[in-house]
Amino acid sequence: MSPVTVYVPRDTSARSVGADEVAVTITAVAAARDESVNIVRNGSRGMLWLEPLVEVQTPDGRVAYGPVTPDDVEDLFDADFLQGGPHPLGHGRTDDLPWLSRQHRWTFARVGVIDPLSTVEYENHGGLLGLRRALAMEPDGVVTEVTDSGLRGRGGAGFPAGIKWRTVAQAPATPKYICCNADEGDSGTFADRMLMEGDPFLLIEGMTIAAVAVGATQGYVYIRSEYPDAVAVMRAAIANAYATGWLGPSVLESGHSFDLDVRIGAGSYICGEETAMLESLEGARGMVRAKPPLPALEGLFGQPTVVNNVLTLASVPGILAEGAATYQDLGVGRSRGTQVFQLAGNVAQGGIVETAFGMSLRELIDDFGGGTASGRPVRAVQVGGPLGAYLPDDQLDLPLDYEAFAAAGAMLGHGGVVVFDDTVDMAAQARFAMEFCAEESCGKCTPCRVGAVRGVEVIDKIVGGHERDANLVLLDDLCELMTDGSLCAMGGLTPQPVRSALAHFPEDFDRPSPGTTPRMTEGDPS
Amino acid sequence: MSTSSEASVAAWSDAVAEHVIVTHRDQPGPLLLTLQALQDRFGYVDPRAIPLVAQGLNVSRAEVHGVLTFYQDLRTDPPADVTVRICTAEACQARGSRPVVEHVERALGTSLGGRSADGRVDLEQVFCLGNCALGPSVMVDGSVHGRVDGPRVDQLVANALEGTGR
Numbered sequence: 097m098s099p100v101t102v103y104v105p106r107d108t109s110a111r112s113v114g115a116d117e118v119a120v121t122i123t124a125v126a127a128a129r130d131e132s133v134n135i136v137r138n139g140s141r142g143m144l145w146l147e148p149l150v151e152v153q154t155p156d157g158r159v160a161y162g163p164v165t166p167d168d169v170e171d172l173f174d175a176d177f178l179q180g181g182p183h184p185l186g187h188g189r190t191d192d193l194p195w196l197s198r199q200h201r202w203t204f205a206r207v208g209v210i211d212p213l214s215t216v217e218y219e220n221h222g223g224l225l226g227l228r229r230a231l232a233m234e235p236d237g238v239v240t241e242v243t244d245s246g247l248r249g250r251g252g253a254g255f256p257a258g259i260k261w262r263t264v265a266q267a268p269a270t271p272k273y274i275c276c277n278a279d280e281g282d283s284g285t286f287a288d289r290m291l292m293e294g295d296p297f298l299l300i301e302g303m304t305i306a307a308v309a310v311g312a313t314q315g316y317v318y319i320r321s322e323y324p325d326a327v328a329v330m331r332a333a334i335a336n337a338y339a340t341g342w343l344g345p346s347v348l349e350s351g352h353s354f355d356l357d358v359r360i361g362a363g364s365y366i367c368g369e370e371t372a373m374l375e376s377l378e379g380a381r382g383m384v385r386a387k388p389p390l391p392a393l394e395g396l397f398g399q400p401t402v403v404n405n406v407l408t409l410a411s412v413p414g415i416l417a418e419g420a421a422t423y424q425d426l427g428v429g430r431s432r433g434t435q436v437f438q439l440a441g442n443v444a445q446g447g448i449v450e451t452a453f454g455m456s457l458r459e460l461i462d463d464f465g466g467g468t469a470s471g472r473p474v475r476a477v478q479v480g481g482p483l484g485a486y487l488p489d490d491q492l493d494l495p496l497d498y499e500a501f502a503a504a505g506a507m508l509g510h511g512g513v514v515v516f517d518d519t520v521d522m523a524a525q526a527r528f529a530m531e532f533c534a535e536e537s538c539g540k541c542t543p544c545r546v547g548a549v550r551g552v553e554v555i556d557k558i559v560g561g562h563e564r565d566a567n568l569v570l571l572d573d574l575c576e577l578m579t580d581g582s583l584c585a586m587g588g589l590t591p592q593p594v595r596s597a598l599a600h601f602p603e604d605f606d607r608p609s610p611g612t613t614p615r616m617t618e619g620d621p622s
Numbered sequence: 623m624s625t626s627s628e629a630s631v632a633a634w635s636d637a638v639a640e641h642v643i644v645t646h647r648d649q650p651g652p653l654l655l656t657l658q659a660l661q662d663r664f665g666y667v668d669p670r671a672i673p674l675v676a677q678g679l680n681v682s683r684a685e686v687h688g689v690l691t692f693y694q695d696l697r698t699d700p701p702a703d704v705t706v707r708i709c710t711a712e713a714c715q716a717r718g719s720r721p722v723v724e725h726v727e728r729a730l731g732t733s734l735g736g737r738s739a740d741g742r743v744d745l746e747q748v749f750c751l752g753n754c755a756l757g758p759s760v761m762v763d764g765s766v767h768g769r770v771d772g773p774r775v776d777q778l779v780a781n782a783l784e785g786t787g788r
Binding site (some may be wrong): 108109111112144145147177280281282283284285286293317321323324325358359361362363364365376377378379382397438439440441442445446447469478482509512514515516517520525528532536537556 | 649650652653654655658679685688689692694695696703709711712713714715716720734748749750751752753754755756757759761764766767768769
């Protein structure tokens with residue numbers, strides 16, 4: 097009898113809750129029962145609350161079980177799970193799960209589906225179509241295709257990718273570089289990691305297309321050190337890509353040369369800022385550079401450089417394969433294509449939700465997220481990472497697109513959504529925002545370096561009831577100065593979580609300290 | 623990488639350090655790479671490496687010192703047997719990381735950034751391990767663990783200490 101294929105994810109999140117032990121147990125139990133299984137360590141399907149999610153290949157398609165612990169494995173064999181038998185942990189066919197079938201997976205189409213390191217499976221599932229088409233076109237046509245798709249940078253700033261590529265393509269200097277920013281340091285974001293661990297060839301293909309389009313010959317993937325699994329998978333995938341002729345002196349025998357290396361960060365959040373990342377890639381301290389010059393013209397080692405986020409580059413192969421118009425047809429307004437939302441924090445069903453832009457935050461949290469994990473009411477949602485605004489319940493109907501968020505004084509950023517229940521202390525969150533900035537500031541500009549430290553002190557005084565009104569004015573002034581005067585988004589956006597917490601949750605900043613008489617605030621109904 | 627307490631770390635030696643420096647100096651932008659390689663080899667970057675790296679890469683000692691002290695991962699003293707890093711960023715806060723930190727601080731008799739009373743465990747904070755839907759998360763010697771509580775971290779630390787074979 098031919099072996100039954102059983103999928104057990106190798107994704108960090110799945111491993112963090114026991115996927116390795118489950119895989120080992122399945123192998124052992126199968127051997128003891130004389131059953132023949134072939135275990136594939138795939139990426140995660142993104143339904144993280146169900147991890148470890150084990151899937152079995154049956155004639156009717158893949159059948160899902162989860163969350164599986166090693167103790168469940170004997171029971172699963174008893175229930176004949178190798179034939180897709182029913183079990184309390186069973187969810188039926190994976191493809192029929194509404195959580196997945198309601199999504200539009202553009203970049204995550206193969207993540208969790210294939211063996212991430214198999215070049216054969218990658219091609220069998222539509223891989224390389226984009227690169228082959230790009231190689232058959234004039235480089236300028238590739239840039240035009242990306243421009244026409246409306247693709248914007250997925251790292252947070254949302255700058256049109258095609259315009260950046262055009263600038264690099266037209267720069268006369270050589271060599272040129274493609275740098276992938278995989279320094280995914282924002283809390284609440286994990287899509288870059290999951291993509292690198294689940295479909296690394298997609299990123300390699302996207303970077304290679306960028307190289308062909310702008311005439312670059314060397315690429316770097318800058319991955320944070322907190323992601324050792326992603327580093328290992330990317331390195332293994334790059335080695336496989338060289339071995340099959342997808343990278344190297346003549347990419348797919350086209351005559352285009354492209355080399356790719358992984359560089360590892362060293363625990364600095366600011367290195368996710370593109371110019372600090374370039375400094376770090378050059379081996380220096382991760383200090384932010386003033387712009388201009390733009391990295392597109394004078395980037396890595398002073399040469400023309402494309403700096404794009406993982407998901408930006410991973411969106412490109414599909415755009416080339418299916419055409420700009422297909423991508424452009426998705427989304428709303430100036431936010432085209434799909435966005436990969438990451439549902440995180442206190443949410444019952446956290447994970448990856450990739451859909452066209454335009455869904456509301458409430459739909460995302462209620463329909464996909466299933467409310468909070470604690471079962472308590474949602475009080476605040478932070479969107480776009482540690483520099484993003486905290487939104488209260490009455491703003492959850494905002495449509496998820498760049499412009500709608502900007503108009504509301506918030507930021508969609510990288511699509512990370514962190515949910516808090518009603519036990520959250522928003523003054524503590526505001527203080528943490530300043531504390532984080534103080535800890536991670538590169539130190540180059542004063543508003544950020546000194547402002548963040550002063551911000552912590554002022555918030556402490558406000559919460560402690562020390563000259564509260566005067567200190568509120570001071571905090572507002574400080575926030576304005578940091579916003580206007582900082583060199584980069586670190587100091588410039590740290591006021592966003594602080595000001596939004598103050599605006600929407602002022603009561604948290606006026607709590608009586610233990611043992612003192614409560615003081616009345618203006619408009620207090622009592 | 624900052625997976626500091628690898629079993630394979632070597633005792634400090636000028637000759638080994640010089641070999642590491644020579645094998646990295648032809649890389650583009652070699653300074654950070656070289657320091658990371660030294661840390662992989664020794665578990666930390668001994669201050670004695672500073673003049674060797676400066677000479678080997680033809681940069682000033684100040685530049686080496688600057689990079690060495692800028693990055694959180696790079697350390698200039700040997701790590702403890704086991705390193706525990708607790709995520710203290712927002713998504714894990716929302717899932718209850720603060721009580722975990724308090725528990726572990728009590729259990730180890732130290733605070734974030736310190737070493738346990740028995741000198742065998744380093745306790746650090748980390749801002750995000752990319753496991754934001756399954757927090758609170760900790761990294762113990764390079765492995766990420768999700769959905770932890772205080773007692774679970776105690777158990778992970780005990781297992782890791784056992785693995786060090788002392």
